[in-house]
Amino acid sequence: MKKVYILSAVLTAFSLQAQFTVTVQASADFKDQDAILYTLNGSKDIIVTKEQSKNNTWTFKYPSNYMGMMKVYFPGSNNAVNFISENKNISVKLDIQNNKIKDVFYLDEANELMSKQQEGSQKKELILPALTQIKEYYKDNTEFGKALHAEIGRLTGTSSSVDAANHPFISYYNSNYSKFLSNSSDPAKKVNPDDIINFLDKSNDMLESSSLLQPLLMSYLNSGGNTNVGGSVDKLLDRLKVETPRGQTVLSELIDIFDTYQMDEFKNKYLGLAKDLKCTINDRLASTLKSNANVQIGAAFPNYKFQAPVNTNAKSLYDVKADKKIIIFWSSTCSHCESELPKLLEKYNDLKSKNIQVVALSLDVDKNSYSTKIAAFPWINDTELRGWKSTYVDTYNIHATPTYFILDANNKIINKPDHVGDVLEYFKLK
Known part of the structure; x- marks a missing residue:
């Protein structure tokens, strides 16, 4: 019993030392009970903790310093709300209609300011050109x-400056987005690849x-054209030191x-580089290595426990018995799926x-x-209704739909067709 008391005391101390809290309120008709808090690492959402509703309010305690993008996701209805953290308490109120988020009200200073600035930037980029065109x-x-x-005149005016001391993340985000990613037609503002390398090398931890990060890397790859992708990547990784x-x-x-x-040559080259690293691997790269190894x-194709399967009594993928299996990742809104x-x-x-x-x-x-689409498909169908937040996206390294796998009777991957034609050709049915 003594160990239990000690553990309880540690957990209590942990919760009391929270650096800041995240509070999300929703109207009484919102049906979700569970909510998950995420931080961000590059382009990957990282689960922090899960909480249940108390009077339609979710309160998350974050135990350490964090400045960056955050998200609360409601898995029951596939709703999500995004916000930022500047290591201060965050308060968000949701306007719900038909169990979907209709509007978001940011009640803390940092997110209210960030929201206004984002709205102003969007209007400047999307609306100002149209207004200028019709002015004549x-x-x-x-x-x-x-x-x-x-x-x-209002939209043309420069964006209001942000005090970096009071709002370090907003200042960091706005200044670097404006410098590297804004769609400026001014040749003088064009960023060259070396500028991006220097930024990636010297930026603080708020980059991740x-x-x-991902838009910057896309910009960097595009700036070098398609003639020397490998050389551009090698130059970047040499500067950053891939062991760090x-x-x-x-x-x-x-x-x-x-x-x-689908740049397989480069994917395989740098995946091989990652596999050969002898240093301690960080969580971000480890997850990439694992999903690719899967x-x-x-x-062996990892097993999947079905959620609400149609056209089968099987409880999981491995329960489906066959000489071979065709696994398809698809969506009813995917145009390629519609044709294939x-x-x-x-x-x-x-x-x-x-x-x-x-x-x-x-x-x-x-x-x-x-439901409408699968009515025409007699094979086994299942879904989590979470889109790209579905658990199988990371498990099976899915980046596009449709994606196909062919398994043998022991669930070993024996082929990864690119298109439905390749599937039919494999089985000599084309």
């Missing part, structure tokens, strides 16, 4: 002309939590980028006659859209 059609002495002139935490996180992000855009040819899956449907009876099972795991979020 209205005289300045008309009521609408005066209002148009005033709005153009800012959501800027920053270098490993950047390496992980690059592997994911190459995976997403889906290598010859690997009917071709598989045409050959479904031929597949069944060969004792080949089809298991489709959906990345849908809308139950009606999903």
Whole structure:
């Protein structure tokens, strides 16, 4: 019993030392009870803790210093609200309609300021060009002309400066977004690759939590064109030192980028580099290595426990018995799926006659859209209705839909077709 008391005391002390709290309020008609708090590492959401509602309020205690993007996700309804942390208490109120977030009210100073600045930036980028274009059609002495002139003047004006001492993350985010990622047509403001390398090398820890890292890497790769991608990446990694935490996180992000855009030559090259590292691997790169290892040819495809399966009594993927299985990751809103899956449907009876099972795991979020679509698909269907937040996205390293795997009777991966035509050709049905 003594050990239990000691552990209890430690947990109590841990909670009392929270650096700041995150409070999210919702109206009484919001049905969700569970909510998950996330921080950010590069482009990956990192789970911090899970809490249950108390009078439609969720209170999270964060135990350490954190400046960067955060998120609270409601898995029951696939709702999410994004905000920032500057290591101070955060307060958010949600306006709910039909169990979906209709509007978000930021009640703490930092998020209220960030929200206003983001809104102003979006209007400047999206609305100002249109207003400027139609201005010539209205005289300045008309009521609408005066209002148009005033709005153009307001949006053209420089954004209000942010005190970096009081709002370090907002200052960091705004200044670096403006410098590196804004769509400026001014040639003088064009950033060259060396500027990005210097920033990635010298930036503080807010880089990983800012959501800027992946867009910066995309900008860096695009700035060098397609002629020497490998040389550009090698130059960047040499500067950052791939054994360092920053270098490993950047390496992980690059592997994911190459995976997403099917640049297999570069993905395999830098995945090999990651595998050969002899140093301690950080969590970000370790997760990339694990998800890729899960889906290598010859690997045992990780089991998946079905949530609400259709057309089967099986409880999990491994419970489905067949000589071979075709696993499909798809979505009812995916245009490529729309064109490819009917071709598989045409050959479904031929597949069944060969004792080949089809298991489709959906990345849908809308139950009606999903249910309508699967009515035409007689194979095994299942979904978490969490879209790209579905658990199988990371487990099976999914970056696009549709994605196909072919398994043998022992759930070993024997083929990874790129398209439905490759699936049919593998089974000699094309």
